[in-house]
Amino acid sequence: MDFEKYLKIISDSYYGYFHYLVNEMFYPSWHNYFWWLLGMSIAVWLLEIFVPWRKDQAIFRKDFWLDGFYMFFNYFLFSLIAYNAISNVAVEVFNDFLGLFGVENTVALHIDTWPRWSQFLLLFILADFIQWNVHVMLHRVPALWEFHKVHHSVEQMGFAAHLRFHWMETIIYKTVQYIPLAMIGFGLEDFFIVHIFTTTIGHLNHANLRLTYGPLKYILNNPIMHLWHHVKALPKDRKYGVNYGITLSIWDYLFGTNYIPNEGRDEPLGFDGMEDFPKTFWQQVSYPFVKVKNRDAGSQKIEKSPVNNKEYSNEKESA
Ligand SMILES: [Zn+2]
Numbered sequence: 001m002d003f004e005k006y007l008k009i010i011s012d013s014y015y016g017y018f019h020y021l022v023n024e025m026f027y028p029s030w031h032n033y034f035w036w037l038l039g040m041s042i043a044v045w046l047l048e049i050f051v052p053w054r055k056d057q058a059i060f061r062k063d064f065w066l067d068g069f070y071m072f073f074n075y076f077l078f079s080l081i082a083y084n085a086i087s088n089v090a091v092e093v094f095n096d097f098l099g100l101f102g103v104e105n106t107v108a109l110h111i112d113t114w115p116r117w118s119q120f121l122l123l124f125i126l127a128d129f130i131q132w133n134v135h136v137m138l139h140r141v142p143a144l145w146e147f148h149k150v151h152h153s154v155e156q157m158g159f160a161a162h163l164r165f166h167w168m169e170t171i172i173y174k175t176v177q178y179i180p181l182a183m184i185g186f187g188l189e190d191f192f193i194v195h196i197f198t199t200t201i202g203h204l205n206h207a208n209l210r211l212t213y214g215p216l217k218y219i220l221n222n223p224i225m226h227l228w229h230h231v232k233a234l235p236k237d238r239k240y241g242v243n244y245g246i247t248l249s250i251w252d253y254l255f256g257t258n259y260i261p262n263e264g265r266d267e268p269l270g271f272d273g274m275e276d277f278p279k280t281f282w283q284q285v286s287y288p289f290v291k292v293k294n295r296d297a298g299s300q301k302i303e304k305s306p307v308n309n310k311e312y313s314n315e316k317e318s319a
């Protein structure tokens with residue numbers, strides 16, 4: 001094994017990503033995730049302020065700042081700290097591993113001769129279907145559910161709740177997507193428009209807005225449908241969950257996991273046992289590891305930290 005090569009990949013990843021991030025922040029352009037995320041967040045927030053669905057919900061709703069931090073962390077910082085280096089090394093290890101068997105190229109289907117728009121469409125539909133399956137597994141596999149609980153600990157929906165999730169989800173989603181997408185020659189980085197579109201729909205899915213997009217609701221996920229995904233009281237025969245859609249709702253209609261009994265505007269959100277779920281960023285991201293460790297030690301009890309870091313919790317509810 002050529003460890004020097006891997007070390008160089010790690011240092012190049014950090015160096016490259018750091019420069020990318022600084023560039024993103026200080027040089028706004030149309031092809032820039034940082035400013036798109038910021039602009040889009042403000043746009044959806046303004047809609048929430050001017051045409052709210054739950055009119056009594058505070059503009060700085062419960063956990064607004066916690067979710068804002070998650071948004072920045074998951075979209076940018078996690079990549080800076082770890083993901084970029086981990087994934088670049090993993091891709092190289094994967095290719096080296098295939099090289100041992102004389103496989104030089106994983107591309108099984110050549111779509112680079114297709115029109116650009118059809119490449120976008122195929123990537124979008126395929127990635128969304130893979131993500132739908134991963135999301136179902138996050139609910140059905142007990143160890144994965146411990147990580148996914150972070151996203152389901154949202155009690156009041158607003159645009160920033162979209163990116164409140166455990167960083168482990170980034171690793172799980174990207175790993176599962178990597179092999180099938182690489183086989184048709186896709187690199188996720190090239191698809192800026194797809195990424196901006198799915199992020200916008202994700203923001204809207206969590207927003208305090210009464211939106212369904214009319215007949216398009218059978219294709220696109222929407223705030224009413226996704227609210228039911230977060231509802232605490234699940235129907236008896238659907239104990240794992242309902243409405244698993246990410247950007248597209250069509251998979252739920254095809255596989256019978258759709259459930260919208262009514263608009264559900266004021267339904268309580270969360271999961272059973274939420275009272276014991278930690279409230280701060282660091283406690284939430286370490287929770288699944290502590291829980292698994294305790295389970296291995298034959299104890300289900302979670303030690304409650306006496307330190308309650310108020311920095312990221314927004315208990316003051318400024319309106
Ligand atoms: Zn979920």
Ligand SMILES: [Zn+2]
Binds near residue numbers: 226
């Ligand atoms: Zn959600």
